[in-house]
Amino acid sequence: MTLRFFNYPIPVLLVTLGFFAVPFLNFFAIATLYDLDLEHFSMILSRIQPWQYVLSALSAIIAYGLIAKKKFGYYLFLIFSFLILTYNVWMVLSVTLGKKIFLAGIRIHTSDVIWNMVTTTLLLGIVFYFLRREIAAPYLSGKRRGWRTKYRETHPIPFHWTNADGEREGDGQTINISRNGILIPIPAHHFLxxxxxxxxLLKLEKENREPVSISVQAKIVRIDEESDGSEIAGVQLFFPINQREEKQIYETFLARVFAPRYPVSNPVNFSGKNNQMNQGTLLNVSLEGLYIETSAVLEQDQICTVKIQTRSGEISVGGVVRWSNPQGKYGKPSGFGIQIDSIENKNLFRVWIWKQRFKLFHGR
Known part of the structure; x- marks a missing residue:
């Protein structure tokens, strides 16, 4: 297993080093507590209590699990943190109520409790940090992966790729995109x-929907096999200094694609090129597009009309199917994504979007 420390978030590295340091800190703390020189190694070890040995061993296991991105390490860290938090809260409450608490025969004073409260607050912050989806993902993912520092969105962009010597090439549509990378399907026998x-070669659109293509240098950073045997590749993008215009076009395109999306659960009626009315559930919406869960999936590039049922009334929008997902891949249920081109009642739509923005709890 290769460890690339520069690819780890700094807080993850600091927490891991903290757990690695626990056995050593435990040793030095006991030596200081009983005023023993470090040369008296066996005497110091004899003063360490069994629960402290367990704590040191558990800390080392957690440190290994965190640095190796193991699921057991992540869960052990959360359980361990919860136990420490519970103990710290109990200690603070006990001392506040006047109860005397001793640790290794030494009475704990108010100043110790204050430090305990500081530690508890810091530990709470660390726990919430590790609970963030982008931090937890490498530990919980079934595939080996790292941390993603840039926001990414499922969005199909037509592309054409060639290898460095131009002998192999392929076409397709991106699975998801971010500011510094894309995920693409690759054909069999690609030899990458x-x-x-x-x-x-990425085929984008300007704000007025006018097509524009940009050429980008890239590097394969990972190749994964899907359940159906096909393969996908994670690609890192590079924009040299002489490609400022291409970078600006790409970032402007992303700004529109990354328009804030809000989870909803509204019934919709929609029709495609045959004008047959179908039903589905709207799962997310933005000012630029929406995603509908349905078994009657429309094909890509179809022009469609969608009628969204809201408490304030029906909202009718028109658009083009940009992503057809009949098999329910990439973390989304069976359905399709629409790029909005027209809105029949714009004011009602904008007010409804505004309400979704300030909802504390959503149906999904």
């Missing part, structure tokens, strides 16, 4: 491997 440079 992690670390290979490739050239990408």
């Amino acid at each position: 491997k992690v670390g290979d440079p490739i050239n990408l």
